[in-house]
Amino acid sequence: MNSPVCIDASLIVRILVPGPFSQEAESLLSAWLEEDTPLIAPALLAFEVTSTLRRMVYLQALRPERGEEAFTQFQRIPIRLSHRKGIFPLAWQLAQQFNRSRAYDTSYLALAQLNTCEFWTADERLYNAVRNQLEWVRWIGDVQPENPNES
Numbered sequence: 001m002n003s004p005v006c007i008d009a010s011l012i013v014r015i016l017v018p019g020p021f022s023q024e025a026e027s028l029l030s031a032w033l034e035e036d037t038p039l040i041a042p043a044l045l046a047f048e049v050t051s052t053l054r055r056m057v058y059l060q061a062l063r064p065e066r067g068e069e070a071f072t073q074f075q076r077i078p079i080r081l082s083h084r085k086g087i088f089p090l091a092w093q094l095a096q097q098f099n100r101s102r103a104y105d106t107s108y109l110a111l112a113q114l115n116t117c118e119f120w121t122a123d124e125r126l127y128n129a130v131r132n133q134l135e136w137v138r139w140i141g142d143v144q145p146e147n148p149n150e151s
Contacts, residue, residue, distance in 0.1 A: 004038040004080075006112035008105070009048035010122035011140060012077065016053065016070040017062065021122055024143040028120065029077070040115060042107040043081040049074050087111050098129050112136060 014025035032039060050071065057067035088103075090110035095103040105126050112119035113134075120138045121127055127139035 002035055002037040004040045004115055004117045005032060006040050006108055006115065006117055006119040007045075007079070008041065008108045008119070008121045008123065008126075009045050009052065011120055012045065012049050012074065012079075013052050014122045014140060015077075016049070016074055017056065021140045021143075024140050025122065028140070028143060033078075039077070039079045040082055040111060040117070041079050042087055042111050043083050044104055044107055045079065046081055048104070082111055084111070084114060086114055090114065098133075100126075100129065109134065109137070 011025055011028075014020075014022050015029055031037075053062070053067050053071050053074070056062040057064050062070065087107050087110045090113060091103045091107040094100070094106035094109050094113075098106070100106055105123065108119055108121070109130065113136075118136050118138055119134075120140065122140040124139060124141060127137060127141075130137050131139070
């Protein structure tokens with residue numbers, strides 16, 4: 001079995017809602033699914049994605065029917081949500097270490113560290129804050145988009 005990959009809500013939203021780096025995020029997800037790579041995230045991810053999609057519908061950034069489609073698509077992505085108790089103290093420690101105002105972003109870092117796996121994000125601020133010290137953190141902006149003209 002392949003090593004798991006920890007993913008965050010920002011990456012999932014890029015898959016579900018067209019925008020910057022959506023193509024790269026979709027490509028990564030397709031590759032992970034094709035390779036049977038386990039996708040993991042703190043249970044927080046489900047709440048963040050659900051809340052983000054609902055807010056986009058509320059603010060009329062997404063039509064209600066498109067929001068429903070995105071939410072349904074999200075529920076089909078096979079992500080193993082973790083409730084490990086070790087996430088919380090480590091997330092707290094990482095938030096302190098990287099001077100983060102909130103620990104929800106560092107909960108993803110904590111889970112990846114506990115599982116000794118890569119962490120993928122579309123959150124450039126988070127990536128920039130930790131990339132020099134956490135070499136296993138990856139940013140979607142560094143993925144080369146597939147060229148449909150090459151085959």
